[in-house]
Amino acid sequence: MMCCENNRGKAFWIKRAIFFPIAITAGVLLFTWVVMLLWNAILPAVIGVKAITFCQALGILVLSKILFGGFKGSHGHHPFHNHHKDFHKKWMHLSEEEREKMKAVWKERHSPEAGNEKCC
Numbered sequence: 794m795m796c797c798e799n800n801r802g803k804a805f806w807i808k809r810a811i812f813f814p815i816a817i818t819a820g821v822l823l824f825t826w827v828v829m830l831l832w833n834a835i836l837p838a839v840i841g842v843k844a845i846t847f848c849q850a851l852g853i854l855v856l857s858k859i860l861f862g863g864f865k866g867s868h869g870h871h872p873f874h875n876h877h878k879d880f881h882k883k884w885m886h887l888s889e890e891e892r893e894k895m896k897a898v899w900k901e902r903h904s905p906e907a908g909n910e911k912c913c
Contacts, residue, residue, distance in 0.1 A: 825851045 829850035836842045887895065
């Protein structure tokens, strides 16, 4: 039996499909509330702007995302995300002996006997 065997059933995926949208929504609402509180606590006294509502705070967050973050997402834009491409290039240039040696080292590092009981 492998240590990383995937025995997740239908109930797991249903729970995940319900939990993640709720968690994301709660996070956005909490972050919006914090922005509103900070704005209303600091900016009216410092620069004399009006206090904002929850909806205005959400609008400011959306506007800042558009202006500073865009909607491209962050996948693939960090140098770490291209690590698999570099590895693939190196792997393709290895001899068959070097590949077998690398596979053996990988198996040794990730085996349960090596102290990695929980590898996933």
